[in-house]
Amino acid sequence: MRAILVVNPKATTTTGRGRDVLVRALRSEVDLTVEYTRRRGHAMALARAAVREGVDLVVTLGGDGTVNExxxxxxxGTPGDGDAPPPADRRPALAPVPGGSTNVFARALGLPSQWPDATSVILEALRLGRxxxxxxxxxxxxxxxFCAGLGLDAAVINRVERARRRGRVSTPTLYLRSIAEQYLFGAERRHPTITLERPGEPAQAELATVVIQNTAPWTYVGRREVNPNPDASFDLGLDVLAVRRLRVPSTTRMVSQMLARQPDPRGRQILRLHDLDEFTLVSERPQAFQVDGDYLGERDKVRFTSVTAALRVIC
Structure with missing residues (x-):
């Protein structure tokens, strides 16, 4: 089996010695090439090359941003396929080794949050063909x-990324502070402008922020799951939680519901939709936009679709 290990050298939870241990462990099972990312978008280019070269497996060592790329x-698509991706069984499989600060995707797959334990699970899966x-x-x-967002949550991610570029460490405290600052000073709470449109359904207007999930949980605070849409699943369509008004009492109640042992966010200001194939978000003014915890700028229109049976993963 031919494999490529895509390493983010800035991964926060591994060392050079740890990477060497991982490489030796993987080479005991596969014919491995190691590539280090050098810039934003490089991991995407390396994965494209793996598809073209017929590699069987791509292993990632990094956070959710590396996995997303x-x-x-x-x-x-492979050459000649146009925009259509090849079927999952004609594309390299993915094995995500958690190396970032949160690792939502790997943990949602059931992998341990620590890279040595996750590596053991992946090696066992390779031996068993699982x-x-x-x-x-x-x-x-x-x-x-695992997630995307338009509005408040994406604006918070933008604040966190700016703080990290200034040398701050990504911690739950940094996220909580960024949430508080965006809530108090951002425009989402005062002027909700997002509309959700679905084929054959009435439009839902004046939404302040929208969270889209492809699985649960949405994210973690330390070891604690945060679950706006607890029924979201890799095996279903997309789930949505939208908030109409970010008022203090209703927002506080919603956050408490998301952090509960059996989360079920509800209320007059909350719109939840389950297992959607497609929908579009339109805003009267550009809104912060994120996918998989990666800030991608501002958008005033985004079309979302669910892509079933898209990717084979080793876990």
Whole structure:
């Protein structure tokens, strides 16, 4: 089996010595090539090349951003296929080794949060020939594995990324502070402008923020799951939680519901939709936009679709 290991050298939870251990462990099972990412978008290019060269497996060592780039590279069409991605069984499988600060995708697959334990699970799966095929979400031309968002949550991610570029460490405290600052000073709470449109259904207007999930949980605070849409699944369509008004009492109640042992966010300000094939978000003004925890700028219109049985993963 030919494999490529795509390493983000800035991965926060591994060291050079740890990477060497991982490489030796993988080479005991596969014919391995190691590639280090050098810039934003490089992991996507490496995954595209793996598809062209007929590689069997792409292993990632990094966070959710690295995984998202690799997935988008894997889903790119082969030469002559136009825009249509090849079927999952004609594309390299993916094995995500958690190396970032949160690792939502790997943990949603049931992999341990620590890379040595996750590596052991992946090696066992390779020996046993164990894999599963999952669905993905697509936002315009960008695939995502576990979540996307337009509005408040994307604006918070933008704040966190700016803080990290200034040297701050990504911690739950940084995220909570960024949430509080965006809630108090952002425009989403005062002027909701997003509309959700579905084929054959009435439009839902004046939404302040929208969270889209391809699986649950949406994210983690340390070890604690955050679950706006607890029924979201890799095996179904997309789930949506939208908030009409970000008022203090209703927002506080919603956050408490998302963090509960049996989450079930409800209320007059909440719109939840389950297992959607497609929908479009339109905003009167550009809104912050994110996929898989990666800020992608501002958009005033995004079309979302569910892509079933899209990707084979080793877990």
């Amino acid at each position: 690799v997935v988008n590279g894997l889903m790119a 894999s599963r095929t999952i669905g993905l979400g697509r936002a315009d031309d960008r695939y995502f594995t």
